[in-house]
Amino acid sequence: MKKVLSLSATITLSLLLMIGCSSTPTTEGGAEVSEQSTGAGSEMGAEGSEASTSAASQGEEWYGDPLENPNSLLATRVIYFDYDQSVVRSDYLEVIQAHADYLAANPQAVVRLEGHADERGTREYNLGLGENRANSVRSLMMAQGVADNQMVVVSYGEERPSAFDNTDEAMALNRRVELVY
Amino acid sequence: MKKIVLMLLVFLACHSVVKAELTIEITEGVEGALPIAVVPFGMQGGGLPAVDLAEVINADLQRSGRFKTIPRADMLSRPTSDREVEFKDWRALGVENLVVGQVESTGAGTYQVQFQLLDVYRGQQLTGYSIPTTASNLRSTAHRIADIIYENLLGIPGAFSTRVAYITSTRLADGKSRIGLNVADADGHNPETIVTSSEPLMSPAWSPDGMKIAYVSFEGGQSAVYVQGVYTGKRQKVTSFKGINGAPSWSPDGRKLALTLSKGGNPDIYIYDMRSRKLQQITRHYSIDTEPAWSPDGKSLVFTSDRGGRPQIYRVSAFGGKAQRVTFENSYNARASFSPDGKLLTFVTQDEGNYRIAVQDLKTGVMQVLSQGRLDESPSFAPNGSMIIYGAKAGRRGVLAAVSTDGRVRQRLALQEGDVREPDWSPFKK
Known part of the structure; x- marks a missing residue:
């Protein structure tokens, strides 16, 4: 798993480098990223003033808050899991890397990792399962340098379904960790 | 095993002042359940109580699955005490136990409820109680009576008052x-x-x-x-x-x-x-x-x-x-x-x-x-x-x-x- 992560790290890093950051950057971390990027960082000026110009997005470039860039991996805020599993599927490692990089670069940012389960099985056991899922995401992020106090783990078990049908598809949508900034 | 599928609580509609009540549906019953008749209670002293006690008792006993209750339409008479009971009529219906009783109004919103549990074959009283109650406690009085009947006939306490x-x-x-x-x-x-x-x-x-x-x-x-x-x-x-x-x-x-x-x-x-x-x-x-x-x-x-x-x-x-x-x-x-x-x-x-x-x-x-x-x-x-x-x-x-x-x-x-x-x-x- 480590190998996959470091591979994806390079991809994610280059992706992140393309993301300009001009609005609401209150930390040096954010500034660093934007400095290496397309130069939109010049708007940053001193101490990241609140009055930043909002640039229109142009193709792949994004001048807004990276969290709001619909083309970024950061736009993926839900990680889905297999039945009764709390291991993060490899296809989500890039997404987790992107969030880890963002959090590492923005030490003031805090994310809530909300773990959920589908309706099968008992409710309290599913609380445990949801927490395991959220903790899996948390450990991967910590391994990528995210500080412990930047993540809050909450499990809702099966109490907050996002899909209400009893189809396999709906249940798959409910086995998830939501990243809430 | 016999499928009964009975909507018991049709009478609930009459009490629909309350929101979001649970309706109970017995989907399967037991053969060999004890046949029992709960006769509508008599009323003394005017002013019908808001609760049909016999109906509540009947529903409790039926819901337990241990009793087969006799519909009112099948009852040939409606005695309210053992003195009025023609035991042979009830034997003919196959009823083994009979519950009779009456409610007496004792004041503004207060009542005295009397009931008797009778053994139809022996023509004897098994137990009888007189319970004071109030208008708002009539349902719980009925549940208490169902508990007494259940315990008397089956030897374990009823759980209807829970x-x-x-x-x-x-x-x-x-x-x-x-x-x-x-x-x-x-x-x-x-x-x-x-x-x-x-x-x-x-x-x-x-x-x-x-x-x-x-x-x-x-x-x-x-x-x-x-x-x-x-x-x-x-x-x-x-x-x-x-x-x-x-x-x-x-x-x-x-x-x-x-x-x-x-x-x-x-x-x-x-x-x-x-x-x-x-x-x-x-x-x-x-x-x-x-x-x-x-x-x-x-x-x-x-x-x-x-x-x-x-x-x-x-x-x-x-x-x-x-x-x-x-x-x-x-x-x-x-x-x-x-x-x-x-x-x-x-x-x-x-x-x-x-x-x-x-x-x-x-x-x-x-x-x-x-x-x-x-x-x-x-x-x-x-x-x-x-x-x-x-x-x-x-x-x-x-x-x-x-x-x-x-x-x-x-x-x-x-x-x-x-x-x-x-x-x-x-x-x-x-």
């Missing part, structure tokens, strides 16, 4: 949910909501004296365990550690709560002393340990753990120590609790891809699946051990269901609308 706590969930127009913690009489009447929240409420558990309910609330974005006075509405936050605060279960003496906390990094079982407010850790394992329940003697706990790979039931001393695995039959067994006599466990088992209610004899280890649903959960014994109430699905809706401990009688309790789940049967009234 209550059930449960969670309801209603999706509002704006997409949010309104979650409620409710209590109702065991027949679904007199529902009262004691907590409402826009965030999840879970795992209601009656205290052994029936005065308090422990539950889990996510208000404030984090789980916490609360204890609330059912009749005072006052509540106390018991634990709100980082992570899971869940699955509260009262010790039989009511002094302690077993619960699940994940403050140590993963869910483990703890015991919280209500008086000293001290916490004792019972399990220490990296797996999910949850859903603790006390044995009636207070000496041990059962709980769910996936330490063996999949969730199974384990038993551990209430002082901690090594846990012993209890269930071996299916690949998923969870949320166990003891029968009041401590001889049986009921739990959720995965049965051919469905989640169903099972009982296991602790001595022989023999397991029996009792329910037939797809997603049955949260089984809870009646305090007399005769029935198990649980949560089931009817389509996408949650409903409550009950099954006799021998699996022969089934019934469904449904709300007119919304979702109902996680029933917990109260102890006997003290």
